[in-house]
Amino acid sequence: MKKNDMNLLERYQEIHKERTNRFSASRIYIVIIIGTLLILGALTLQFWMTENGLKSDITTLRQYNESAQVQTKMAEIAVLKENVKSLDTMLAEVKSINAVFDSAVRFNSYTLDVLYSTLPSNVKFTAITYSEGVVKVDVSGTRPSDFSNYSLRLINDAYFKTVTYSGYTFDSGANLYNATIECVMKGGN
């Protein structure tokens, strides 16, 4: 029986050469270059798509925001807001004026009635003068005590804020005492 020697070296060298060719440096470089270019291309493409997407979104948003209809409505709303604001200011101002008027002194018959109803029987009015919330009553009486009596009656009535007089004089011709009583009126509300 003939014996055949096994030549494994030849086969080994063939496989090694094949493998060396497959993983040669130039091939690896080419693969790396292609891979890098693909990655960079993909990255650029993604950036480009993102940029275009944003541009498209911006165009859509701008068209909506700047559309004549929206702008007209927004202008209308701005005017309405401005009007409401100025009306608020006006309202506050007019209310403050009316509050002053509500608290204002109103000189009317009630004041005269208070002055008259508390007048002692022997005291007469000479003149009544009202100015800027103060009533000055010129009175004449037969006794020097008339004015203190009248003033105290008015003070006790509490209609006026203050009731004062600064003295009296005797008129020998008329045989009467004269005085001016000053009453400060209270405001309204």
Add this chain to the structure above:
Amino acid sequence: MSLSKREQFLLFFMGMVAVLIFFITIFILPMNTSITSLKSQKNTLQSQKDIIDATLPQAAVLKTQQLTKVADVNAELAKIESPLLASEFERWLLPLTTKYDMRVVDAKFSEPALSTPTGNVALVEEPVYGLKTMIEAYTKDVTLPDSTITSKSVLMKSNYKYTLLTNYKRFRGMLDDIAAWNTSFFVTDASFNFATGVVKLGIDAYTVDKISYDGDKLYQGDYSATGDNSSGGTLGSVGSGGSVGSGGSVGSGGSVGVIDDGSTIISK
């Protein structure tokens, strides 16, 4: 010339770096900057859109608010008279002098001027001294300083001064009628001399322009004032109650004076 593997690798590496730098500089960085800028623009526009979307539905509410506020302002403004001329003011007062048969001795009117309303409240200053302050602090009964409501707003003000001849009772009635106008006309000065029957009357008329003139007055037609104090006397019957003089009713409930011999002031 043949290159060693190491040199080949270095050349390759440098080439790759050059390619990367080229891509990054020419494409990626500018695009990235552009994207950042576009994102910022988009955010701004998106914010604007959000504001618009939130604002647009407010239109109806704002319109209603505006109408309500106009009504509120008109209601407050209605308490103040519209600007009027002296001739128009006379249509308020002369019917009263006629009603109470008063002789108008003289009348002086000022031009309208800007003025801050005061309310004619005279403030009383309480004296303050150390011991009083201590006592008030001890008794916890502190006297507050006299005060009044003020406004910084400015209105038009005209002053009308009349000198009249009448008696006390008619003077009294006239003051009530003026108060019953319930408007922005205030008696600021008034005096009655019991010896002569002379009345001096000063009225401040505060006026303001209005948003809407609905309900405003028309002053038209001729009016014949006839008071001459012929019934005489300086006192009348002093006291309260009782009606005085002839003529119709003057005003009511803050409305206008309407005299029964023909309307001289008419609500629009």
